[in-house]
Amino acid sequence: MPLAQTSIARVSGPQCPAGILAQIEAIFFEASANPPAPGPERDAFRERWLGRYLQGGTDVLLVALAGEDTVAGYLVGALEDPALQERFADIGYFRADFAGLTRRYPAHLHINLAKTFRSQGIGAGLIEAFADIVRQTGAPGMHVVTGRAMRNVRFYQRCGFVACGSTMWNCRELAFLGRSLPPDC
Ligand SMILES: CC(C)(COP(=O)(O)OP(=O)(O)OC[C@H]1O[C@@H](n2cnc3c(N)ncnc32)[C@H](O)[C@@H]1OP(=O)(O)O)[C@@H](O)C(=O)NCCC(=O)NCCS
Numbered sequence: 009m010p011l012a013q014t015s016i017a018r019v020s021g022p023q024c025p026a027g028i029l030a031q032i033e034a035i036f037f038e039a040s041a042n043p044p045a046p047g048p049e050r051d052a053f054r055e056r057w058l059g060r061y062l063q064g065g066t067d068v069l070l071v072a073l074a075g076e077d078t079v080a081g082y083l084v085g086a087l088e089d090p091a092l093q094e095r096f097a098d099i100g101y102f103r104a105d106f107a108g109l110t111r112r113y114p115a116h117l118h119i120n121l122a123k124t125f126r127s128q129g130i131g132a133g134l135i136e137a138f139a140d141i142v143r144q145t146g147a148p149g150m151h152v153v154t155g156r157a158m159r160n161v162r163f164y165q166r167c168g169f170v171a172c173g174s175t176m177w178n179c180r181e182l183a184f185l186g187r188s189l190p191p192d193c
Contacts, residue, residue, distance in 0.1 A: 014072045014080050014130050016137045021062030021069045028071060031079035031122075033058070039120040057118055058084060060095060070137050072121070072130050081121030083134040087145050089114040101153065105175040106184050113149035113172070113186035115142040135167045142189055149188045156183040 019028070036058050037043050044050040061067045061084035068087070072080040090096040091107040102110060110116075117138055121131055142150050154160055156174055161183060165171075169185035176182075 012074045012080060012125055012128060012130070014074050014125070014133070016133055017071050017073060018137070018141070019069050019071050020064060021067065022064045024062065024069065024071075025077075027077060028079055029062075032071070032082045035079065035081065035120050035122050038123065056098060061086060061118070068117075068138060068141055070134050072125070072134055074125065079122065080125035080130055081119065081134060083117055083119040083138055085115060085117035085138050085142075085150075087115045087142060087147060090116055101175050101177050101182060105177075106151075106153070106173060109151065109172050109184050109186060113151035113188070114147050115145075115150035117150065117152055119152075131163060132167055139187070139189060143191065146191070147189065149186055151184060151186045153182050153184055156181040161185070 024032075033054070036054070040053075040057070044053050062069060066087050068083070068085045070083040070085075072082065074080045086093075086096075089110045090099070091102040091110040096102050115138075117135075119131055119134055139150065151172075152164055152169060154164070161171075164185045167187070169187045171183050172186045173184040174181055175184075
């Protein structure tokens with residue numbers, strides 16, 4: 009398949025056009041391993057890993073667009089240390105296991121691409137765009153938490169993340185991958 013031409017846009021979550029949001033949501037559920045069936049549990053799942061990052065404030069939504077309105081993928085992230093924020097208290101590993109690491113790598117992200125746009129370097133572009141935003145805040149680093157045995161670990165390592173810790177959570181072994189962001193000279 010030919011490589012897709014994409015551009016990356018930072019979009020305000022609350023002002024995101026409905027058509028773009030619907031594509032982001034479809035990509036999110038398609039990329040999730042075992043999303044709950046429609047109902048309150050599915051709504052909570054969406055809120056935890058996607059919806060809370062779309063409320064505005066300092067949170068970041070980056071969209072990779074192929075053409076004007078086809079979403080190839082997205083990245084959502086938060087800039088401040090999640091172990092210190094009440095809104096992330098439901099994700100126990102931040103405080104229980106990784107609080108020392110989140111101090112060093114406070115920003116965190118979630119990234120997903122639509123199937124047909126994977127393995128074309130688009131994800132790396134989203135990561136670099138987020139890194140630029142985090143660097144501008146003066147934060148010393150960013151992190152991602154993923155399954156230790158997941159194929160995407162190689163992707164993050166190629167993007168400069170280093171495995172710093174691991175823990176068991178909901179019967180899965182998770183890896184904490186951190187990337188330092190020294191300020192531009
Ligand atoms: C992980 C992901 C964001 C990387 O973006 P990308 O543009 O495809 O990445 P690149 O083209 O720069 O690099 C390719 C690497 O992406 C990862 N990747 C590609 N397809 C993947 C898939 N279906 N599942 C997991 N990782 C995948 C692999 O690490 C791959 O390297 P490999 O071929 O050596 O295994 C994207 O592939 C994706 O959305 N995958 C599925 C969902 C996912 O794993 N999201 C991250 C959750 S923590």
